[in-house]
Amino acid sequence: MGLFRRKAKAAVQEPEQQEVQNPIEETGTKDHAVYTTLTFHEEWDLEAQEKYVYRFRHQQLPPLNPNQISISGIRLVEYDNDVVVVAFIRNSLEKAVRFEHVDLLLLDEQGRPLAKKQFDLSDIGEIPPMSAMPWRFLFEETDILSEDIPQEGWKIAFELKAKPQEHKLDLDISWENSLSEVQRERLEQLVSDLPKLNPGEVNFMGIEAGFMEDRSFAVTVLIRNGSEKQIKIEKLPLAVEDADGDVICQGGFTLDDFFVKAQTSKPRTFIFPAQLMAKQNPNLRTWKVYPPS
Incomplete structure (x- = not known):
């Protein structure tokens, strides 16, 4: 949990969210006029x-x-x-x-x-x-x-389509201030190496998970926005599944003023209190995090 551990916690609840560009046609000058x-x-x-x-x-x-x-x-x-x-x-x-x-x-x-x-x-x-x-x-x-x-x-x-925007890392100011240059570069490289999102797709990728000293469970998630518009997330239910296919924890989070810009990926750490852990010794060889249906 050392690389991306965050001090700030999201509030948790018990289990229960192309400017059109128009071409301007240039007419030929005397020296370069083309008559079709x-x-x-x-x-x-x-x-x-x-x-x-x-x-x-x-x-x-x-x-x-x-x-x-x-x-x-x-x-x-x-x-x-x-x-x-x-x-x-x-x-x-x-x-x-x-x-x-x-x-x-x-x-x-x-x-x-x-x-x-x-x-x-x-x-x-x-x-x-x-x-x-x-x-x-x-x-x-x-x-x-x-x-x-x-x-x-x-x-x-x-209709001139805008050039597809390059997908980039988006960091909250708290992350900007706390990450080292090496950590930031690793996150940027991770975002760059991930498969491209489909147009309009938003998905969640877990990048770090582990127990804290008080036995709460911290999961750092990369929220990826493949749309051309900024999205706002207010409530986010999440579940974590381990390598055995067991749901080891599940809860709903309330986020304040949390935005993910168009064509960016933003990391966020979510803390599951110890009482929400359904499995005390999960198999974290591989794991995944997702919003449960």
């Missing part, structure tokens, strides 16, 4: 007049900078409670691009989301280099986020 060539999907069977309209709208688009993937909406039509957006997917790279799943946002003039949906664009195939291809996007009623869809001032945009 209009191309149509091979399965689109268009009348001559329809092709003329697309060519006209394509000619009105501003040029791009080199090495850009862009989307520009040209028409919005409401069908009952659904919305269809016609847009050009534009490619100013020197090579063809192919899409699979893409998250798109329909935005109002102030950049507020009107609709959001993930589209499977594998059917489009390749968008040739330096080209633009029109495509239709159906936002169904369940994708709509606003009661009113304006006919003017809207735009369609790729």
Whole structure:
């Protein structure tokens, strides 16, 4: 129990808790302007007049900078409670691009989301280099986020996912002040070496356990938050199981202002009073701690 023993005790009771980022499309400067060539999907069977309209709208688009993937909406039509957006997917790279799943946002003039949906664009195939291809996007009623869809001032945009945050160690100030540099480095390395959490997953990993002088039982737990939001834990039931599969102690803890930041792991020591010990000589060769169901 020497490495992470804490003096502070949690109160124990008898057994009984993506800012959306919108891309800004840059238009090409005089020295680096890229004018795309209009191309149509091979399965689109268009009348001559329809092709003329697309060519006209394509000619009105501003040029791009080199090495850009862009989307520009040209028409919005409401069908009952659904919305269809016609847009050009534009490619100013020197090579063809192919899409699979893409998250798109329909935005109002102030950049507020009107609709959001993930589209499977594998059917489009390749968008040739330096080209633009029109495509239709159906936002169904369940994708709509606003009661009113304006006919003017809207735009369609790729939803840029924030780069996954690196999972780090989170320490309360009391831990910061009491751990040695070596202990802190060991905890940081432990957090770094653990398997990655699934999105939104929160789990509990025991890292140290043992009896204290008064025969109470101390368990240091690493609370791991794999979500993108800070979590607050107010009440936490815990059980400890030894290598024999026996539950050696169980209790409920009340925590005051205990938060675990997004994508961090925070250690906490829980003290089970001696009277809660169901097994006086547990097999601690291996053990685990978990919130009982």
